[in-house]
Amino acid sequence: MLFLLRRLGFYLAAFFVAITLNFFIPRWMPGDPTTRIVLSLRGKIKPEQIEAIKKAYGYSGSLLDQYWLYLQRLSHFDFGISTVNFPAPTSDLLFYAAGWTLFLVGVATALSFGIGIVMGIYSAWHRGGFFDSVFTPVNVMLNAFTPAVVALLLWYAFSLEWALFPLGRAHDIDLTPGWDFNSAVNIAWHATLPVISIVLVNFGAWHLGMRNTMINLLNEDFVVLAKAKGLPDRRIRYRYVARNAILPQITSLALSMGYVLGGAFITEVVLNYPGLGKFTLNAIEARDYSFIQAQLLLLTGSVLIANLASDILNVIFDPRLRTGSRH
Amino acid sequence: MDQLAATAPASDLATKHAEKSGTAAPTPQQLMAELRIRPTPGPLRNLPSGLQIFLSNGKGMAGVIILAVFIIMAALAPLISPYDPYRRAGKPHIEPGVEHFLGTSRQGKDIYSQLLAGGRTSLTVGFIAGGSATLIGLIVGISAGYFGGRTDEILTFFVNVALVLPALPLIIVFASFVEEASPTIIGLVLAFTGWGWSARTIRTQTLAIKSREFVLAAELMGEAKWRIILMEIFPNMLSFVIGGFVLATIYGILAEAGLEFIGLGSPNSVTWGTMLYWAQHAQALETGAWWEVWPEAIAIMVTGAALVLINFAVDEITSPQLRAARLGGRIRRFLKRRGRSVDVF
Numbered sequence: 001m002l003f004l005l006r007r008l009g010f011y012l013a014a015f016f017v018a019i020t021l022n023f024f025i026p027r028w029m030p031g032d033p034t035t036r037i038v039l040s041l042r043g044k045i046k047p048e049q050i051e052a053i054k055k056a057y058g059y060s061g062s063l064l065d066q067y068w069l070y071l072q073r074l075s076h077f078d079f080g081i082s083t084v085n086f087p088a089p090t091s092d093l094l095f096y097a098a099g100w101t102l103f104l105v106g107v108a109t110a111l112s113f114g115i116g117i118v119m120g121i122y123s124a125w126h127r128g129g130f131f132d133s134v135f136t137p138v139n140v141m142l143n144a145f146t147p148a149v150v151a152l153l154l155w156y157a158f159s160l161e162w163a164l165f166p167l168g169r170a171h172d173i174d175l176t177p178g179w180d181f182n183s184a185v186n187i188a189w190h191a192t193l194p195v196i197s198i199v200l201v202n203f204g205a206w207h208l209g210m211r212n213t214m215i216n217l218l219n220e221d222f223v224v225l226a227k228a229k230g231l232p233d234r235r236i237r238y239r240y241v242a243r244n245a246i247l248p249q250i251t252s253l254a255l256s257m258g259y260v261l262g263g264a265f266i267t268e269v270v271l272n273y274p275g276l277g278k279f280t281l282n283a284i285e286a287r288d289y290s291f292i293q294a295q296l297l298l299l300t301g302s303v304l305i306a307n308l309a310s311d312i313l314n315v316i317f318d319p320r321l322r323t324g325s326r327h
Numbered sequence: 328m329d330q331l332a333a334t335a336p337a338s339d340l341a342t343k344h345a346e347k348s349g350t351a352a353p354t355p356q357q358l359m360a361e362l363r364i365r366p367t368p369g370p371l372r373n374l375p376s377g378l379q380i381f382l383s384n385g386k387g388m389a390g391v392i393i394l395a396v397f398i399i400m401a402a403l404a405p406l407i408s409p410y411d412p413y414r415r416a417g418k419p420h421i422e423p424g425v426e427h428f429l430g431t432s433r434q435g436k437d438i439y440s441q442l443l444a445g446g447r448t449s450l451t452v453g454f455i456a457g458g459s460a461t462l463i464g465l466i467v468g469i470s471a472g473y474f475g476g477r478t479d480e481i482l483t484f485f486v487n488v489a490l491v492l493p494a495l496p497l498i499i500v501f502a503s504f505v506e507e508a509s510p511t512i513i514g515l516v517l518a519f520t521g522w523g524w525s526a527r528t529i530r531t532q533t534l535a536i537k538s539r540e541f542v543l544a545a546e547l548m549g550e551a552k553w554r555i556i557l558m559e560i561f562p563n564m565l566s567f568v569i570g571g572f573v574l575a576t577i578y579g580i581l582a583e584a585g586l587e588f589i590g591l592g593s594p595n596s597v598t599w600g601t602m603l604y605w606a607q608h609a610q611a612l613e614t615g616a617w618w619e620v621w622p623e624a625i626a627i628m629v630t631g632a633a634l635v636l637i638n639f640a641v642d643e644i645t646s647p648q649l650r651a652a653r654l655g656g657r658i659r660r661f662l663k664r665r666g667r668s669v670d671v672f
Contacts, residue, residue: 010484010487011491013484013488014487014488014491014492017488017492018492018497021497022500025500025501025504026500026504029504029505124652126656127652127653127655127656128652128653128654128655128656128657128659129656132652132656133653133656137386137635137636137639140635140639141631141632141635141636143635144577144581144628144631144632144634144635145627145628145631145632146581146584146585146627146628146631147585148584148585148588148589148603149584149603149624149627149628152603152607152612152620152624153624155612156612156620160612160613212642212646212649215648215649215652216646216648216649219648255490255491257493258491258492258493258494258495258496259493259494259495261493261495261496262493262494262495262496262582262585263585265495265496265589266585266588266589269588269589270607277589280496280499281589281590284499284503284590284591285590287503289503289504292499292500292503293500295496295499296493296496296497296499296500299493299496300492300493300496303491303492303493304491307491
């Protein structure tokens with residue numbers, strides 16, 4: 001319990017660092033959003049109006065006042081007014097987009113983690129064998145093929161050349177997504193290509209991580225003892241080695257969520273999927289700063305929650321942590 | 328590996344085996360050929376063992392050769408590129424041919440020249456980002472591990488923050504407030520967000536080395552702290568530092584390409600990422616101009632693959648278990664063919 005409380009404290013502190021960076025970056029940079037609005041109006045604006053704009057965006061007063069106001073607004077999930085979807089608040093669009101991204105990344109991560117772990121266990125058990133010597137390097141190389149290129153390749157082959165999958169979108173335009181069979185099929189069909197391309201660039205990392213951790217464990221005394229006792233191979237493989245090797249993978253899965261989300265952003269842009277990545281890109285082009293800043297906080301929050309979840313899983317699976325001692 | 332050849336037991340065993348089965352004994356040379364063990368070539372024998380392992384590793388050397396070809400081509404870019412990569416060189420979308428080796432882009436720029444110039448920038452940015460990230464990680468990791476106590480607590484907090492904060496959204500915020508992020512700025516931001524991993528491994532490694540006898544001896548002799556760090560600790564984790572550098576460089580090159588591809592870079596600079604950006608913008612694939620997309624896409628993939636191969640070789644130096652795993656497969660097959668138990672390995 002103490003362990004979890006310590007971790008929770010750390011995540012809150014890390015989130016605070018992100019919030020603070022998010023506050024200072026636009027104020028350090030040459031042009032803040034209000035200057036840009038004022039410049040775009042080319043002098044056709046009164047000083048009072050400039051002041052009003054600054055106030056609406058939270059850029060007036062001393063830095064400390066601004067920071068305080070910023071924190072107050074954040075505590076109400078008020079990310080400001082979207083300049084693109086004016087006058088809708090940013091949070092509407094943000095949560096719509098986040099839903100699709102969460103769906104995509106959730107499915108893809110579950111698949112790539114599962115595939116990677118299974119392949120890792122197999123190639124560690126048969127280390128130096130054919131599968132291990134061929135597929136370990138190949139899968140890790142796939143990992144280095146960058147989301148942009150992989151998604152582009154898949155899109156070209158399956159959407160453009162053979163037209164097996166749609167050219168984009170999360171579902172057909174005339175379909176209102178609901179909890180029925182038709183919607184599910186339609187949504188799954190649209191999500192196939194993005195999910196495949198996220199899985200392709202991610203599962204190699206889990207394959208390699210699981211394999212290397214398992215190989216290092218296979219020479220431990222407790223494994224030798226288990227063999228000497230004459231336990232069946234299956235039991236040693238899964239209960240003794242894999243169970244111990246999977247914990248570090250869960251931790252590094254949580255840590256790499258930021259990286260996976262980054263890859264998903266690019267995949268969404270290439271495949272025209274209406275998730276956070278796509279809308280963030282639109283926001284960048286339209287200079288919608290409130291959206292850009294909100295996506296940072298949302299993603300940081302989700303990554304931190306993923307890490308907390310992995311800590312909880314670690315406590316459940318690793319009895320050493322339950323006593324509260326330092327590992 | 329050459330010890331195996333030199334020592335007698337191998338041939339002894341073979342003779343005994345032969346006596347039992349009544350066939351002619353295989354010579355040690357035949358056994359070594361079957362196990363695919365080659366004696367270390369003469370010139371390598373005097374090198375440090377880590378370097379020996381690396382140089383005799385097929386995967387690692389393949390990666391080094393591929394990367395070397397890319398680096399040489401990038402370095403010679405101004406000399407060997409037929410056209411100016413920044414200017415129009417012909418009509419838009421000319422197919423690859425004699426005049427334009429890899430065709431031209433929508434804007435009529437020569438793709439081959441752009442590929443060379445882009446490689447120059449992309450590789451430089453990747454290596455600078457990887458190098459700076461490793462350097463930050465090295466300094467923070469060694470200080471945290473060696474000094475311990477309060478210093479360690481504070482530094483470890485920042486290492487964990489750097490590990491946990493998602494890099495790409497942060498870079499997006501950063502890049503969107505900087506008007507036109509040049510490749511240099513992107514490289515620096517990547518270094519700033521990507522040092523967590525190497526700091527963590529290096530801290531763990533420092534903690535392991537710190538308690539060894541030779542460090543204690545140096546401390547008892549009254550050597551200066553910086554000297555102990557530089558001369559005693561640092562050389563003993565060189566392979567970890569190199570491994571961290573390779574990983575950070577992969578991340579740097581891929582992330583730069585990704586960021587520029589979605590249009591966060593400066594569109595006027597020529598890199599593999601911006602080439603992809605323009606190709607996507609010109610709808611090159613839809614209009615059938617595949618040559619505007621594939622060259623840089625393949626270049627990025629091959630560079631990534633080469634670095635991964637190098638990383639495999641470095642991993643085998645840092646972890647002897649992994650090296651043994653590769654050789655163990657051959658030994659197990661060898662024993663299996665002779666009907667021996669393979670459970671030992």
